[in-house]
Amino acid sequence: MNTGSQRSMGGGVHDVLDCLKRMHSENPNFYFAIRGDHDPSIANIFWADAASRINYTYFGDTVVFDTSFRSNGYKVPFATFTGINHHGQPVLFGCSLLLNESEAAYIWLFQTWLHAMSGRTPVSITTEPDGFVQKAVSEVLPNTRLRYCKWGMFRETQNRLGHVYQSHPTFEAEFKKCVNGSETIGEFESRWRMLLEQYHLMNDDWMRSVYDARRQWVPVYMRDTFFGELCAEEYEGRNLCFDGFLTADTTLQVLIKQYEKAAASWHEKELQADEDTSNALPMLKTPSPMEKQAAKFYTRKIFMKFQDELVETMANSATELEESESATSFRVAKFGDGHRSHIVSFNSLETKASCSCQMFEFSGIVCRHVLAVYRAKNVLTLPSEYLLKRWSRNAKGGAILDEHSMQETVNSQQPLTIRYNNLRQQAIKFVEDGAKSIHVYNVAMTALQEAAKKVADMKNQGVGITQGGALANGDHPMASGKPVEEKVKKIQELTAELENTNKRCEVYHANLLAVLKDMEDQKLKLSVKVQNARLSLKE
Structure with missing residues (x-):
């Protein structure tokens, strides 16, 4: 969408504003702003409650700007800034009503949101593939890595190439395999060429534009940046925070009520996850001191992710390739799957390691390949730099003021x-x-x-x-x-x-x-x- 649009929601906007004013009077840290207050019925509105602003100080390293409620038949043009907390749960960083959409409106929205978050910019942000949003991110967050929502790219491709999907039932699976299954850039490039040739899309303008934007949405090009992604498919195509609370028939008059219900639900789920984590250590599957260390450090869900990687080291062997003064390189491959391998560089003096899969850089959890090298080199505990506080039991502990x-x-x-x-x-x-x-x-x-x-x-x-x-x-x-x-x-x-x-x-x-x-x-x-x-x- 690259042309401006405008909606008028009538008196419903005044109802929303009355609720926001009440919330601010009850809590001075409840933040809201209006663009176009000369006519509120067509204005853009942003708000962030106190909990959202506080949570951002802990988990604002990666953000999702979700505009899925603008379309798909929804009555309310609603958009959200969300993130992921230390339990891998969605957490809200702000909401907006986009009654007037234009490049300037999106720039205002991102500037207002950033001001509400005390000017702290995220490492990365995921958005719909939208020209206005891209312009706003480049202007307001020039040092933040922009990623297009993969689900949005798949959906738009299906809309543009409906005839291909209908005449070739295997295209969708092959397309997703090319995008999701490629572990190296070379592998993606090879699969992409084969895909275009197989389905006669070498001269298709849409597929050319999709390929040109590959560095902003294909996973293999994004893995050097932190996105905190644990399970990409878990939330694909759904709003992280409001799924189940807003429907296509939700009106402005009931929006704030549903917003408050959703907020209560998120808080309850986080408290339950805190309780589940605090009550007992999870069951260990190995005698490794590293697993015991991780069980005490991580929240329960994050530990389960780490534990899966640690157990997989039993099926992965590390073969030393070459040694230099600064590091030793290893080739790590799963037994019986030697053609798929990863290279790990290991510094024995500092016990630091980096892997070609870049899982730690992308998700903040050490991969099985590095762990296999640690096992081979008898490194018994994880170095502190590989234990991210944002995934820890104590993620909200300590002072958060700079x-x-x-x-x-x-x-x-x-x-x-x-x-x-x-x-x-x-x-x-x-x-x-x-x-x-x-x-x-x-x-x-x-x-x-x-x-x-x-x-x-x-x-x-x-x-x-x-x-x-x-x-x-x-x-x-x-x-x-x-x-x-x-x-x-x-x-x-x-x-x-x-x-x-x-x-x-x-x-x-x-x-x-x-x-x-x-x-x-x-x-x-x-x-x-x-x-x-x-x-x-x-x-």
Whole structure:
């Protein structure tokens, strides 16, 4: 699509804006912006909630910009920025309504999104093969690797070459085999020529354009860049975050409700994955210390991916080819499949290795070929540089603020939204850790009570209540210029709400201790009954 288009959604846009304004009033870190606010019914809207902005600090290395809801009969021209968390689950980085599509509109959208993400650019981004999007990425994210959605390329090819698909039922399978099954550039080039010759497409303009764009969508050309891809087919053709929540009949009036339901669902699934990972170590399949190391480091799903690679080393042999002062090269091949091999370069002094398959560069998980060389060279544990924190159990652990942000914490003129964001990031992590066991919970509650007392003491002294409290001009794209007094009142209301929440937590804490005591009493009574039953049996 290379021509602009415009939709008018009438009063539904006002309903969306009202919801977004409410969300921002409830949470200053909820970000939204409008392009074309002189007529909201044909405006473009972007929003990102606080969780999306925080998650981006952990998992914003690779992004998917999904515009599949713009077409395919959907009533709502919806688009999303998404990513992948440490459990391999989809995570949201922002949403938009694209009522007015043009090159300038997409540039605005990407600029606005980047601003909401504090200006941190991703390593890679995957999008539909769209001229407007390509232009926006090149202008706003010039150092980010752009990849076209492979499923989108397959779909568009089927639309353009429908007659070939109908007259040659084998074409689709051969086409996908050429794209997905080629392990080297040379292999892809050879298969591509054979495909064009077999189906008489040597002079086809569409296939020529597809080939010209090969470096932006064919996997073998993209493997030197991190895309965090674990299973490409798992989400092909589906929106990562909203599949099952939006349908072709979804209207603007119900969009935000479905958005909130989806957000709750993602959070619940992540908490469940956290719990599954924390409860116990997964079953090991080898006596390797490396497998035990990985089981303690990775989340459960990522460990399963690593474990598959480690087990495969049993069927792969590493043959030394040549040795130099800096590295030794190995040829690694599966038994019985010697014609398919990979070259691994190994530095024994630093225990570093790189493989021609580039799996680590692409997904962040060490491949079976490198692991086979490690096994041959008796390397028992993974070097730290091959253990990416973004795949770890502790992916959200530790400080996420950079040095500049830490310096800003002592700046009294810092905008309220930044202070709110910094505090909220730390609080979310505190709550997630504190709820995982009763022992940690007790420590967390004690710490919260002490912190609440210190904050109350500072309030009573009247220190810094209004200083730097007003939102900076332009800090939020919908900044209304409300008087400082009103904003101070809002801060005081939020502080009172925090105190009430703390009191409720204390009550919950007391109730929880009472329940635990009752459980201990029941356990003791049951133990006595069991002992009496055993004595009766002996008699």
